[in-house]
Amino acid sequence: MRESDAPIVEIQNVTKAFGRLKAVNDVSLAIPRNAFFALLGPSGCGKTTLLRMLGGFEHSSTGRILIDGEDMASIQPNRRPVNMVFQSYAVFPHMTVAENIAYGLKVTGVPRAEIGRRVTDAIAMVRLDGMATRRPDQLSGGQRQRVALARALVKRPKLLLLDEPLSALDKKLRGEMQLELVRLQHEVGITFIIVTHDQEEALGMASEIAVMQEGRILQVAPPRQLYEHPTRRFVAEFIGASNSFACEVLAIEDENARVTSPLLGELVVERAAPKVTSGTLIIRPEKVRMDFSNPAPQPGEALIRGTIDQIAYFGDLSIVYLTAEDGSRLQCSRYNVSRIAAPDPAPGTACTLGLHPEDLLLVGD
Amino acid sequence: MLGRSPLGPLEYTRRLWLRSWLAAVFVFLYAPIVILVVFSFNDSRRNIVWQGFTTEYYVRAAENASLIEAFTNSLLIAFVSTILSTIIGALLALGLWRFRFPGRAALDGAAALPIVIPEICMGVALLVFFNRVGWPTAMPWPLNLAPIIIGHVAFSFPFVAVVVRARMAGFDRSLEEASKDLGASEWQTFWNVTVPFMKPGLIAGSLLAMTLSLDDFVITFFTSGPGTLTFPVQIYSMVRFGATPEVNAASTVLIAVTVLLTVIAVRWQRPDKEAAKLG
Numbered sequence: 001m002r003e004s005d006a007p008i009v010e011i012q013n014v015t016k017a018f019g020r021l022k023a024v025n026d027v028s029l030a031i032p033r034n035a036f037f038a039l040l041g042p043s044g045c046g047k048t049t050l051l052r053m054l055g056g057f058e059h060s061s062t063g064r065i066l067i068d069g070e071d072m073a074s075i076q077p078n079r080r081p082v083n084m085v086f087q088s089y090a091v092f093p094h095m096t097v098a099e100n101i102a103y104g105l106k107v108t109g110v111p112r113a114e115i116g117r118r119v120t121d122a123i124a125m126v127r128l129d130g131m132a133t134r135r136p137d138q139l140s141g142g143q144r145q146r147v148a149l150a151r152a153l154v155k156r157p158k159l160l161l162l163d164e165p166l167s168a169l170d171k172k173l174r175g176e177m178q179l180e181l182v183r184l185q186h187e188v189g190i191t192f193i194i195v196t197h198d199q200e201e202a203l204g205m206a207s208e209i210a211v212m213q214e215g216r217i218l219q220v221a222p223p224r225q226l227y228e229h230p231t232r233r234f235v236a237e238f239i240g241a242s243n244s245f246a247c248e249v250l251a252i253e254d255e256n257a258r259v260t261s262p263l264l265g266e267l268v269v270e271r272a273a274p275k276v277t278s279g280t281l282i283i284r285p286e287k288v289r290m291d292f293s294n295p296a297p298q299p300g301e302a303l304i305r306g307t308i309d310q311i312a313y314f315g316d317l318s319i320v321y322l323t324a325e326d327g328s329r330l331q332c333s334r335y336n337v338s339r340i341a342a343p344d345p346a347p348g349t350a351c352t353l354g355l356h357p358e359d360l361l362l363v364g365d
Numbered sequence: 366m367l368g369r370s371p372l373g374p375l376e377y378t379r380r381l382w383l384r385s386w387l388a389a390v391f392v393f394l395y396a397p398i399v400i401l402v403v404f405s406f407n408d409s410r411r412n413i414v415w416q417g418f419t420t421e422y423y424v425r426a427a428e429n430a431s432l433i434e435a436f437t438n439s440l441l442i443a444f445v446s447t448i449l450s451t452i453i454g455a456l457l458a459l460g461l462w463r464f465r466f467p468g469r470a471a472l473d474g475a476a477a478l479p480i481v482i483p484e485i486c487m488g489v490a491l492l493v494f495f496n497r498v499g500w501p502t503a504m505p506w507p508l509n510l511a512p513i514i515i516g517h518v519a520f521s522f523p524f525v526a527v528v529v530r531a532r533m534a535g536f537d538r539s540l541e542e543a544s545k546d547l548g549a550s551e552w553q554t555f556w557n558v559t560v561p562f563m564k565p566g567l568i569a570g571s572l573l574a575m576t577l578s579l580d581d582f583v584i585t586f587f588t589s590g591p592g593t594l595t596f597p598v599q600i601y602s603m604v605r606f607g608a609t610p611e612v613n614a615a616s617t618v619l620i621a622v623t624v625l626l627t628v629i630a631v632r633w634q635r636p637d638k639e640a641a642k643l644g
Contacts, residue, residue, distance in 0.1 A: 057542055077545045090543035094561040104547030107557070148543075155547065 006069065008033045008158060008191045009054065014063030016049050016215075023049040024060070025215035031193065031208075036185050038202035039195045041212035042238070047195045050212075051161050054193065055084045068158050083152035084161040087168070089144045091136045091151075098123070098132040100147050104155045122154040125187070142173050149181075153188055162194040166201060178205050199239045203227065211235050227284075231272040232364050236282045241319075243288065243330045245281040247362070252277060257362050263326055264302040269360045279364045288332040289354035290320065292345060304353040306330060311344045318344050322351070398620065405613035422610040423618075432615055435599035442510055442595060443578040446517035451571040453518065454525025455563065461526070462533045479520045480527070488587035491516045495588065502590060512588045513595065517578045524577065525570035532566030572630050576623060 007030035016024040024046040031037045039047040052058040053065060056077035065072045072080060083104070092100050101122050105115045123132055126146040136144055145165060152160055165181070166174045182205050185192045196202050202209045203223040210220045211234075218232050230236035233244065247261040253268065260266045261281060269281060289301075306322040309329075320332045332353060334344075345351070372379055408419035426432055461473055479487065495512050504511070540562070544554040560567075582597045589598055596619060603612050 055542075055546060057546075077542070078548045078550060082546075084543070084546045086539045086543055088537055088539050090537060090539040092540060092543075092558060103544070103549075103557070107544075107547065107549040107553045151543075151547065 007031055008068055009193070010066040011050070012064045012066070014053065014060045014065060016046070016053060016058060017061045022215050024053070027215070027217050029210060029217060029220065031191065034189055034191055036182065036192045036205055036207045037194070038206035038209045039193065039212060040199060040202040040209050041197065043197055045212040046215040047212050048163060051163055051193065051195045054159065055082055055161050056080050081158040082161060083155050083157040084163065085145070085148045085152050085165050087163045087165070089148040091144050091147050093136050096133050096135055097128060097139070097147050100136070101151045101154050104151060118154050122150040125153065125184070126150040141168055142177065145169070145177065149184070153184070153190070157190060160190050160192045162192060164195055164197070166198070174201070181205060203239070211238060229272050229361065230282070230363055231276060233280050233282065236363055241285050241331060242282040243285065247281045249278050249362070259362060263304055263324060263328065264355065267302060267357045267360065269357050269362050272361050272363045276362055276364045279362055281360050282363055283355055283360050285319065285331045285333040287356070287359040288330070290332050290334065291352045291354060292349065294352065298354060300357055302355045302357065304330070304355065306351060306353060308345055308347050308349045308351060310347055313344065320344070322353070401613050402617050402620070405610055405617045407610050410609065422614040426611050426614045426618070429611065431594070432599055435594045435596045438510060438593060439579055439596035441507055442513050442517060443575050446514045446521060446578045447571050447575040449514070449518045450522035450574045451525050451567060454522040454570055454574070455529050455567060457522065457526040458529035458533060462530055476523050476526055479523050484520070484583040487520060488584045491519070491584060492587040506592065509590065509593050513585055513593060516584045516588045517581060520584060521574040521577045524573050528570035528573060529563060529566040532563060536562055568630050572627060575626065579619070579623065
């Protein structure tokens with residue numbers, strides 16, 4: 001393997017315009033080898049367009065795309081070292097499972113004996129043993145997806161593209177397939193690029209996530225960093241839930257900023273990135289401490305008084321929606337760790353919220 | 366307990382008047398055909414009273430040289446025009462389904478014209494056309510059938526196009542993309558993915574084209590000459606001298622051929638047959 005440290009995919013200043021709309025707007029991105037990379041964003045953010053450009057189904061208006069150091073501009077989809085799992089799976093309805101998987105090898109002239117061997121291996125790899133002669137209409141959605149996966153992986157691409165692969169599956173199956181995809185990625189050692197609008201899916205599977213909005217990439221980071229150190233308010237609110245507070249920056253102190261907020265008073269909080277010099281304070285709902293007595297603040301803690309509006313009970317956790325003294329809306333989640341704990345408080349109950357400055361973060365708008 | 370459950374809104378078959386209506390419709394539709402077939406075995410010169418069973422008129426029809434010639438002409442015309450109109454119709458359907466180009470709407474409308482304009486107009490138009498271009502009339506068989514074949518292709522390919530297009534409307538374009546993604550060229554994709562999906566539409570369309578060609582009278586009448594009579598035109602000229610059981614016999618054969626072709630085609634495109642063979 002040459003230059004194994006070099007990124008497998010380099011996207012350089014790529015723009016894709018459909019008429020006046022820029023679906024992808026000046027995106028630059030390097031995807032490391034062997035990554036499980038997720039493109040995450042709301043629908044219409046350009047993530048699918050970007051993926052389709054890697055597959056060769058869309059052409060960039062400007063910019064370059066390199067795969068393994070090779071410029072892809074003039075290379076047709078059927079000549080790219082890339083395979084795709086389509087959102088609809090696109091399993092050929094008139095072929096059996098084995099014929100579907102063998103198709104990509106057959107059309108490129110791989111010898112018969114080798115096709116047989118590789119198809120058998122691929123069927124075993126995606127755990128479809130005994131299904132080789134079935135037709136797609138005799139398969140469940142999950143099985144069809146495994147066919148699509150095997151069909152792409154049997155080609156041994158440098159890059160596997162997955163377009164919303166789990167969106168058509170029910171929740172339980174989705175969880176199983178997430179584990180399965182991660183296992184497969186480790187097993188085959190191919191870079192996976194997955195497009196999804198589901199943040200849990202991205203957090204649970206990916207080694208690195210790029211968050212997109214309106215054709216631009218806002219942040220690229222591993223899951224934990226993305227959740228705990230979002231650099232932009234959009235990222236913070238798109239990945240997980242967050243409470244936001246307007247604030248004014250008084251001074252920049254190295255990594256931190258001294259800020260003042262009408263609700264929280266004056267505090268020193270961490271800045272999400274060096275370039276963040278103003279913006280919004282955020283805190284994740286599970287990091288808010290809720291108390292029903294009238295407690296004294298713990299050292300350094302900011303206190304907010306509020307009233308409970310509504311409680312959503314999810315079994316493992318409850319989300320409490322509150323209104324603070326100044327009318328702003330907040331949320332706070334509580335894990336139901338004990339089976340016999342006191343029930344959730346009723347709406348209308350007054351309570352105190354404790355926010356530790358360490359859990360607050362200054363993010364850019 | 367109720368004697369019988371109340372009628373549901375769609376339980377038509379439990380209403381007597383609807384059942385009678387249904388029976389009446391079937392009688393009106395099929396009684397003439399049944400009578401035609403039955404009287405082809407009638408041992409009588411006239412077609413009015415049942416006299417007794419005979420297959421004599423089948424023998425006579427088979428010995429009628431001009432009838433056999435017309436039958437051969439019809440089959441040959443149907444065969445060639447079906448192939449041509451299936452190809453042209455399928456290509457038209459693919460072009461209209463797949464591409465956006467200037468004049469697409471106009472082409473779409475123009476292609477449907479042969480379906481809507483009266484057959485008699487088309488017949489006259491073709492007659493005038495072949496005269497204008499000075500199409501050679503004294504050609505040896507089977508080349509002298511060319512005007513009829515051209516006429517048949519002209520009115521049947523739009524039907525094929527309509528059927529094939531309806532089929533393609535349900536096609537997932539990502540199947541083609543998947544094929545290319547897996548390394549197939551445009552041609553490989555077309556033959557391995559698009560055509561198999563199109564197949565039921567092609568079969569249905571070609572059957573339609575064949576039936577239209579086999580029983581077309583008006584357009585054929587205007588484009589055929591003395592040596593190029595087709596089966597329907599020949600029967601018409603025989604009926605003018607009285608409807609003998611010979612005509613019935615010949616018609617019955619035509620019906621049998623058509624039904625047989627339909628059954629074969631329906632059997633052949635049944636998907637579960639192939640699956641059962643493999644499984």
